[in-house]
Amino acid sequence: VVSRQSSVSSGINAEYGRISPDLYTGHLAAALSNIAGDSFAIPLRNILGRKKAMLVVLGVGLFSDFLAMPNLTISGEWTLEFVACLIGNLSCSAAFGTIYLYSGELAPTSHRGMVLSLSSAAARIGSFSGTYVGLLYAVTDRRVPLTLFAGLTAVFMGVIWQLPDTNGRPIPETPLDVKTLSEKYKVSNKKVVGPASEV
Secondary structure (H helix, E strand, O other): HHHHHHHHHHHHHHHHHHHHHHHHHHHHHHHHHHHHHHHHHHHHHHHHHHHHHHHHHHHHHHHHHHHHHOOOOOOEEEEEHHHHHHHHHHHHHHHHHHHHHHHHHHOOOOHHHHHHHHHHHHHHHHHHOOHHHHHHHHOOOOHHHHHHHHHHHHHHHHHHOOOOOOOOOOOOOHHHHHHHHHHHEEEOOOOEEEEEHHH
């Protein structure tokens, strides 16, 4: 998921000069979109929880992938593709911070450093592969990379749907705690239901 977010964000940022009215407007709008995404993610995580916030943010990203496909000029030099890319950039920014927090809470303390290091390595792979999306835009129809990103987003939403929500649960400290907590709590897709003896 981290690699996908970095790839999409890098791909979008590399193409702002082409899809925006001008280079400076595009990068200014991208910076404001990043700030809004980071600011929007914090209360969203606190209100909805990590898992639901991640699903909402990825859902917005999926929507922006499909929104960017039609050729539509909104006004003057502003196109629907540019607006959709700003929404996608906001989604990437919000998801990036959320996935680091979420993956760190899923891993036990003894393994958390390794998990976050692997997440960081995946982000680097995604960020340098994302710049090649501009080349894919030049070679194929722009709907091809957008469909690729939409497909990856849908797959990652399915993966996150299967994970437990960490909001309000104790964080495991050892691998044995992961086993104990998974036996202690019955996890459903809707919410965590108390200890198994109460179910």
